[in-house]
Amino acid sequence: MDEMAKFEGLEARRSAFFTKPRAAVSLMFLLNGFMVGCWAPKIPEFAERLQLTKFELGLMILVFGVGSLVMMPFAGAQIAVRGSRVVVRAFAVLLLPMILALTLAPNVWTAAVALFLFGGFIGAMDVAMNANAVSVEKTMRRAIMSSCHAFWSLGGLLGSAIGGLLISRWGVLGHAEASTVLAVLFLIIAWPMVLGDQPHPDEAKPKARLPMIPLPWLLGIVALFCMVPEGAVLDWSALYLGQEKGASVALSGFGFAAFSATMATMRFAGDFVRDWLGAVRTLRVCTVFAIVGMMMAALAPNAEIAILGFALCGIGISNMVPIAFSAAGNIPGLQPGIGISVVTTLGYSGMLVAPSAIGFAAEHVGFSPVLMALPALLLVVLALSSLARYADGIGESEH
Structure with missing residues (x-):
């Protein structure tokens, strides 16, 4: 009986460790990191195509940062009203076409708009997925945040590692198309498992x-x-x-x-x-x-x-x-x-x-x-x- 009780206790802990909401939020971190990783090897081609100096490229990257800092508080306000599941799903969908948009941008101004939106959607999704991870932690009664951030890094690794190889073999458009398809697959798998949490309007x-x-x-x-x-x-x-x-x-x-x-x-x-x-x-x-x-x-x-x-x-x-x-x-x-x-x-x-x-x-x-x-x-x-x-x-x- 003691052995049976130990086995059942182990199985209970194992099932508590692997839950669908945890898998979903981990995939959201992976998706976000993957999109950032896909952008990293595109930067040299992006600068060359638009004939940007290092300073001008620095300004473009600043636009990415401004987009994130603008959208992060907006995402926080939306989470307070709608809950993190709605917000993380919405910004994940908006993020999907952004590598293609950056690849197809014909001039500096459209590229700047695309970078602003890319940074904004990355930042807003970041806030929402962290909020969702907190909700998952509360339901599981255990810390998962460190591993969630590990999945973000894993996504960055995947995106950047395959990025240079795909660009050299298929060109920048082929890379953008392939990475977008992969990102869509990540979201399709995660979508039905994302934890539904209640809005917390008083938290702000x-x-x-x-x-x-x-x-x-x-x-x-x-x-x-x-x-x-x-x-x-x-x-x-x-x-x-x-x-x-x-x-x-x-x-x-x-x-x-x-x-x-x-x-x-x-x-x-x-x-x-x-x-x-x-x-x-x-x-x-x-x-x-x-x-x-x-x-x-x-x-x-x-x-x-x-x-x-x-x-x-x-x-x-x-x-x-x-x-x-x-x-x-x-x-x-x-x-x-x-x-x-x-x-x-x-x-x-x-x-x-x-x-x-x-x-x-x-x-x-x-x-x-x-x-x-x-x-x-x-x-x-x-x-x-x-x-x-x-x-x-x-x-x-x-x-």
């Missing part, structure tokens, strides 16, 4: 008051300085490898692919690593990996060594942002939603907007010196790493 009210204590803002700086290098690898690694390291079209897409591969792997392992080392030590180890990886990529004598550097950087960046988000939700005396909203806004603004400044700087000095400067931001993260203790709930005992 506490966010109207900004916190007056410095702690959430300092954690926001941690997230910001972690996500600037991530945005740099996403938007500029393919161009850097192609223009300054002589990589082929197929090889240039593997910079972000290697970064995404190591990031996804370490995010799947993130909960175990944090339990083993603690949040503070995990953040410090990750930051050192990110610094070493970025310096290796910047000083690499060839594309292969640079790709290895980006892979090491992915190991580092992987769990830095989740730790910052987790710490923000455990600040004593502050509602979790307020702390997290400050940190996520600052963090995502860094990933979305800062790459345009990188493009401006690279126009004058090249990518290598710019990549060498990014570890200075990570040194600030290292200096603030003791704040990660709140991710372990230690801060509660201090009040």
Whole structure:
């Protein structure tokens, strides 16, 4: 009887671990990351087709970031009224044709509109799928957020890894068509399983008051300085490898692919690593990996060594942002939603907007010196790493 009870308990835990809503929200993260990954290897061709300088391409990428920052609050308001299932489905559908739109854009102005919408739909879907993941966590009574973000990285890996290969074999239009078909398949599978949650109109009210204590803002700086290098690898690694390291079209897409591969792997392992080392030590180890990886990529004598550097950087960046988000939700005396909203806004603004400044700087000095400067931001993260203790709930005992 004892053996039977153990077996039944194991089966119950296993069935609780694998649920349809969890599979659906994981697929939504995968789809979102896949679309971003498909964009990364297209950037060099996009710039060449529209005859953009590095500075002008930086402005175009800024348009992508502005689109996201404009649409994120709109998505939050819609979630409060309609629930996350409706919103995540709607923006996933709107996102599907955007790789084709960017491929077919005939001039700079239509490309700018397409990039604004692409960034907007990516950002809005990001908010909605994170909200849906929170609802799934509540129904399952277990944390799944880290693995959801791992699926986003996995999607980025898939999109960027196949992107360069498809472009070199089938051309940019063939790549756009194939990636769109794959994205549609992801959404069709996820669609009927997405968890239906109730709207929460009161949740937006506490966010109207900004916190007056410095702690959430300092954690926001941690997230910001972690996500600037991530945005740099996403938007500029393919161009850097192609223009300054002589990589082929197929090889240039593997910079972000290697970064995404190591990031996804370490995010799947993130909960175990944090339990083993603690949040503070995990953040410090990750930051050192990110610094070493970025310096290796910047000083690499060839594309292969640079790709290895980006892979090491992915190991580092992987769990830095989740730790910052987790710490923000455990600040004593502050509602979790307020702390997290400050940190996520600052963090995502860094990933979305800062790459345009990188493009401006690279126009004058090249990518290598710019990549060498990014570890200075990570040194600030290292200096603030003791704040990660709140991710372990230690801060509660201090009040």
